[in-house]
Amino acid sequence: MTDTDGSPFAPHTADETAAMLAELGVDSEADLFDIPETVAFDGEFGIDSRSEQEIRGELQRLFARNDDLTEFMGRGHYSHYVPSLVDHLSDRAEFLTSYTQYQPEITQGFLQALFEYQSMVVELTGLPVANCSMYDAATGLAEAALLADRVRETTGDTVLVPEYLRDGKRSVLENYVAGAGLTVETYPMADGNVDRAALADLAGDETVMIYAENPTVRGTIEEGLDEIGEIATESEALFCLSSDLVALSLLEEPAGVGADVVVGEADVLGLPTSYGMGLGIFATKEEFLRQVPGRLVGVSEDQNERRAYTLTLQTREQHIRKERATSNICTNQAWVALRAAMHIAMLGADGLVDLAEDCVREAAALAEQVDELSGYQAPVHDRHHFREFVVRSDQPAKAVAERLEAAGFGVHAVDDHLLQLCVTETNAHATDELLAALQEAS
Amino acid sequence: MIYDQARYTDDETKHEPLLSEKDESTVEIGGSKRDSPLPDDLTRDELTVPSLSEPELARHYTRLSQMNWSIDSGPYPLGSCTMKYNPKFTEDVAADPNAAIHPDRSADSAQGNLGVLHGLQEYLATIGGMDAVTLQPPAGAAGEFTGILIAKAYHDHHGNNRSEVIIPASAHGTNFATAAMAGYDVVELPSDEGGRVDLEALKAAVSEETAALMLTNPNTVGLFERDIVEIAETVHDVGGLLYYDGANLNALLGRGRPGDMGFDIMHYNVHKTFATPHGGGGPGAGPVGVVEELSKFLPRPRVRETDDGDYEQFAPEKSIGKVHGFGGNWLVLIKAYAYIARLGDEGLSDASAKAVLNANYLAEQLAMEVPFGPFHHEFAATAGDRDAADVAKRMLDFGVHPPTTKWPEMVPEAMLTEPTEIESRRTLDTLAEAFNAAYADSDEAIETAPSRTTASRIDQVSAARNPRLSWQALDDE
Numbered sequence: 001m002t003d004t005d006g007s008p009f010a011p012h013t014a015d016e017t018a019a020m021l022a023e024l025g026v027d028s029e030a031d032l033f034d035i036p037e038t039v040a041f042d043g044e045f046g047i048d049s050r051s052e053q054e055i056r057g058e059l060q061r062l063f064a065r066n067d068d069l070t071e072f073m074g075r076g077h078y079s080h081y082v083p084s085l086v087d088h089l090s091d092r093a094e095f096l097t098s099y100t101q102y103q104p105e106i107t108q109g110f111l112q113a114l115f116e117y118q119s120m121v122v123e124l125t126g127l128p129v130a131n132c133s134m135y136d137a138a139t140g141l142a143e144a145a146l147l148a149d150r151v152r153e154t155t156g157d158t159v160l161v162p163e164y165l166r167d168g169k170r171s172v173l174e175n176y177v178a179g180a181g182l183t184v185e186t187y188p189m190a191d192g193n194v195d196r197a198a199l200a201d202l203a204g205d206e207t208v209m210i211y212a213e214n215p216t217v218r219g220t221i222e223e224g225l226d227e228i229g230e231i232a233t234e235s236e237a238l239f240c241l242s243s244d245l246v247a248l249s250l251l252e253e254p255a256g257v258g259a260d261v262v263v264g265e266a267d268v269l270g271l272p273t274s275y276g277m278g279l280g281i282f283a284t285k286e287e288f289l290r291q292v293p294g295r296l297v298g299v300s301e302d303q304n305e306r307r308a309y310t311l312t313l314q315t316r317e318q319h320i321r322k323e324r325a326t327s328n329i330c331t332n333q334a335w336v337a338l339r340a341a342m343h344i345a346m347l348g349a350d351g352l353v354d355l356a357e358d359c360v361r362e363a364a365a366l367a368e369q370v371d372e373l374s375g376y377q378a379p380v381h382d383r384h385h386f387r388e389f390v391v392r393s394d395q396p397a398k399a400v401a402e403r404l405e406a407a408g409f410g411v412h413a414v415d416d417h418l419l420q421l422c423v424t425e426t427n428a429h430a431t432d433e434l435l436a437a438l439q440e441a442s
Numbered sequence: 443m444i445y446d447q448a449r450y451t452d453d454e455t456k457h458e459p460l461l462s463e464k465d466e467s468t469v470e471i472g473g474s475k476r477d478s479p480l481p482d483d484l485t486r487d488e489l490t491v492p493s494l495s496e497p498e499l500a501r502h503y504t505r506l507s508q509m510n511w512s513i514d515s516g517p518y519p520l521g522s523c524t525m526k527y528n529p530k531f532t533e534d535v536a537a538d539p540n541a542a543i544h545p546d547r548s549a550d551s552a553q554g555n556l557g558v559l560h561g562l563q564e565y566l567a568t569i570g571g572m573d574a575v576t577l578q579p580p581a582g583a584a585g586e587f588t589g590i591l592i593a594k595a596y597h598d599h600h601g602n603n604r605s606e607v608i609i610p611a612s613a614h615g616t617n618f619a620t621a622a623m624a625g626y627d628v629v630e631l632p633s634d635e636g637g638r639v640d641l642e643a644l645k646a647a648v649s650e651e652t653a654a655l656m657l658t659n660p661n662t663v664g665l666f667e668r669d670i671v672e673i674a675e676t677v678h679d680v681g682g683l684l685y686y687d688g689a690n691l692n693a694l695l696g697r698g699r700p701g702d703m704g705f706d707i708m709h710y711n712v713h714k715t716f717a718t719p720h721g722g723g724g725p726g727a728g729p730v731g732v733v734e735e736l737s738k739f740l741p742r743p744r745v746r747e748t749d750d751g752d753y754e755q756f757a758p759e760k761s762i763g764k765v766h767g768f769g770g771n772w773l774v775l776i777k778a779y780a781y782i783a784r785l786g787d788e789g790l791s792d793a794s795a796k797a798v799l800n801a802n803y804l805a806e807q808l809a810m811e812v813p814f815g816p817f818h819h820e821f822a823a824t825a826g827d828r829d830a831a832d833v834a835k836r837m838l839d840f841g842v843h844p845p846t847t848k849w850p851e852m853v854p855e856a857m858l859t860e861p862t863e864i865e866s867r868r869t870l871d872t873l874a875e876a877f878n879a880a881y882a883d884s885d886e887a888i889e890t891a892p893s894r895t896t897a898s899r900i901d902q903v904s905a906a907r908n909p910r911l912s913w914q915a916l917d918d919e
Contacts, residue, residue: 033666047790048783050786094508099523110723115460273542306454329584334725344491
């Protein structure tokens with residue numbers, strides 16, 4: 001038995017502790033600490049230790065205070081059904097409780113899984129280099145801008161981003177690029193999509209990077225991506241395109257429209273709705289390989305001449321290059337990448353494309369039904385949509401969202417009279433109830 | 443102990459085949475085969491992805507897991523990484539379906555999640571001796587970046603445009619990279635002969651240009667900075683701020699708090715100190731604590747409790763904005779809360795006590811010299827005239843993971859070792875035997891090791907010289 005007053009995860013018996021202390025020639029653990037009296041602390045945090053059972057009960061009761069809503073919410077955080085295999089296999093302790101693969105000979109399994117994840121991202125983006133994760137889509141975008149700044153051949157200092165952009169992405173981007181002396185400027189949207197004429201006018205010598213999303217944060221599917229790529233090329237700026245793993249399975253391949261960097265939400269697969277926790281895609285062209293942030297898994301051979309995987313090109317990274325590193329990132333989202341790869345593997349090619357096509361069909365079908373209600377017009381933008389779309393409401397959007405919440409539904413209010421609805425296989429069963437509640441709320 | 447790692451060998455050239463070597467299925471998207479909901483010009487032409495059955499995938503990933511070391515497999519004493527046991531119940535707590543909600547929900551409908559965030563903010567504040575905490579940074583390095591942005595905002599607010607961040611040479615690489623990302627020049631501070639901050643060098647380095655000193659305490663060879671009060675005064679006297687890198691907080695729980703030592707800003711590595719699983723490299727979380735004067739600069743939104751016991755979100759008055767698209771690594775934060783609640787005051791203090799006891803006991807059993815002390819939860823042994831990386835590779839054959847090698851540089855051929863509190867005396871003895879056996883082994887034995895792991899020694903140089911980063915790259919050969 002361990003000492004009951006101590007950490008339940010320190011296995012020392014009182015006798016063992018005494019024997020170890022005796023061997024070190026000290027009376028107590030306190031004698032091993034070299035902390036001056038003036039800054040010592042008495043150990044009283046005021047945190048009561050609870051049993052495992054008590055904590056589970058406490059948190060169950062606390063989480064039950066969240067309202068039981070059926071969410072029709074997206075805008076950068078999505079819900080897709082995660083197959084049970086993903087939980088069961090990713091939760092194997094050999095994966096979950098391992099560290100970064102600094103000793104590759106003994107961590108081949110995780111390295112191979114990450115190599116497979118990178119390969120899946122390469123297939124989906126068409127770009128030949130993908131890292132094994134960023135924290136989320138926002139930090140991936142920010143790192144893309146820093147990469148663009150490092151590789152630019154012109155002297156510009158502007159990153160152009162769309163008018164419709166999550167506050168989180170824009171703020172993270174501004175925080176990351178400020179130190180490099182870049183500023184973020186906005187280009188307008190036209191009926192949901194990039195206003196390409198306006199973008200062409202704004203882009204120029206000062207532009208380091210043009211950022212666009214497909215689908216956009218309002219769920220519309222872009223129609224002129226290759227033109228955006230051309231605008232970027234003409235201004236010698238990089239074209240950074242954001243998407244997600246499901247949308248990439250169906251929509252135009254980024255490499256084919258001139259994207260230099262692809263970022264976005266990889267967490268759409270492998271992670272259930274998790275209050276904003278993410279997994280950031282980062283893929284780019286061969287020529288920028290040595291400017292990539294984050295970890296890369298590559299292939300080599302072991303002494304027996306068998307294929308072996310290892311973290312590689314580490315001279316880009318902070319633990320080697322310090323202040324000249326491509327990024328400060330160290331801990332990443334490896335386990336989430338493992339889960340995303342498992343989910344992709346479970347879906348397979350047909351499953352991925354089916355899922356993506358359903359995201360188009362279900363959004364269109366729900367928009368049509370909402371449009372039939374009195375007091376609403378949908379979709380507001382005359383575009384194809386992916387998962388989500390904007391609804392015009394005669395009533396103030398905030399009031400409608402509040403009434404829907406009272407009726408058990410979570411939706412976004414994105415402007416005075418604009419709501420946004422997101423539909424996937426996890427909430428499609430409840431669209432009739434949502435429609436009834438919308439009608440009631442109008 | 444002898445360890446033979448699982449090794450599924452497909453043929454003379456490889457072990458477990460890649461998914462793509464098991465199947466490649468192509469779906470054509472345009473054309474008449476599918477009833478596509480989109481016009482062809484908006485879609486890709488085809489998609490090629492392995493398409494395997496669930497039983498095939500279950501075996502694939504089980505095999506990969508068996509070809510992987512973990513803390514549940516055995517000792518993992520990587521210095522500065524704090525690989526401690528991850529309690530299983532925290533996984534169950536984090537899997538509560540009621541906690542799996544959208545981040546844009548109204549505060550009214552997310553009281554449970556906000557309650558946990560608030561509770562964790564409070565726990566971390568008291569543990570660090572800080573006044574206010576943000577949970578948004580998704581990793582330690584992201585926490586550092588957040589902290590340095592706060593320092594910058596503070597100086598800007600007072601009309602001081604400072605240009606330098608001072609960092610000891612022995613600090614983690616992330617500190618240097620973080621300061622550079624935030625636009626600062628890095629001033630590298632040498633160590634004194636005892637391995638600590640050279641106070642005279644610090645006094646010479648500080649100036650009106652000093653935005654902050656980033657300090658790890660105990661430092662990366664486990665030494666407590668005894669002059670911490672004078673260090674803090676030196677930095678504060680020129681108007682700079684003191685930043686605490688929380689990587690080594692596991693040495694201090696219950697015995698010293700950064701806030702009491704004069705630190706103004708700190709980050710916590712919950713995937714180290716608070717036992718959330720490392721997941722093969724992440725996700726972690728890097729909450730940041732600050733003193734009251736800096737709380738108005740914290741990222742938005744923060745969580746506070748109202749007079750009637752509800753929770754609400756608010757934007758600090760001079761917030762730096764955001765450092766993550768949403769609120770950070772939520773599932774990790776739940777686990778950290780549960781771990782801290784499980785330990786309580788006595789458990790937290792005992793974790794550090796046993797971590798320090800274990801490090802000292804283990805060092806005592808080693809044939810290698812430990813140049814710097816008294817150390818706390820970790821120590822840097824020197825492999826002397828042996829190559830530390832080779833010694834480490836040989837250790838892999840003995841059923842243990844080796845320590846961090848060749849870092850920090852102030853110790854030649856360093857083996858930076860942190861056993862944490864979770865190892866028993868018996869395991870520490872086994873670990874010591876592995877160290878000593880590898881250290882005493884012949885040059886040939888250590889240079890050709892390991893042999894019992896899935897892969898034998900891997901050629902790192904050719905991996906970097908000829909980068910092949912995807913199965914597509916292998917196909918092209």
